Amino acid sequence: MTREAGFSLIEMLAALAVLAIAGVALMNALTTGLRVSTMTEDAALAGLAAENLLSTALAERRGAPLRDRSGAYDIAGRTYDWRLETSAAGTPGLSRITLVVQTDGGREIARRTTFLSEAGR
Numbered sequence: 001m002t003r004e005a006g007f008s009l010i011e012m013l014a015a016l017a018v019l020a021i022a023g024v025a026l027m028n029a030l031t032t033g034l035r036v037s038t039m040t041e042d043a044a045l046a047g048l049a050a051e052n053l054l055s056t057a058l059a060e061r062r063g064a065p066l067r068d069r070s071g072a073y074d075i076a077g078r079t080y081d082w083r084l085e086t087s088a089a090g091t092p093g094l095s096r097i098t099l100v101v102q103t104d105g106g107r108e109i110a111r112r113t114t115f116l117s118e119a120g121r
Helices: 009-060
Strands: 069-075 078-088 094-102 108-117
Touching: 009 069, 009 078, 009 094, 009 108
Parallel strands: none
Antiparallel strands: 069 078, 078 094, 094 108
């Protein structure tokens, strides 16, 4: 009985199993990387939206006190819901202004807070 050169069926199946496991792990890593990249982009755009909205609200107030309000904001093909909240800061003459940006599902993804002196009105 002579043995021929080459791989046996068992060796080929083992090699294919290792290759399949490695392929699944690679696809999982790529999917996770893409998901994280999308979440990071979403957070960056929401942060820009929050800063734009807060700056606009402060610039347009023209000495009048800011009021709580909400709306939708479009940026880079995405729409975010936002909410402007005003409250006392705990120091007389100082107000806390907070702008919250959310996804349409209600998940908060950005928050910017600033303080406004009543003397600056």
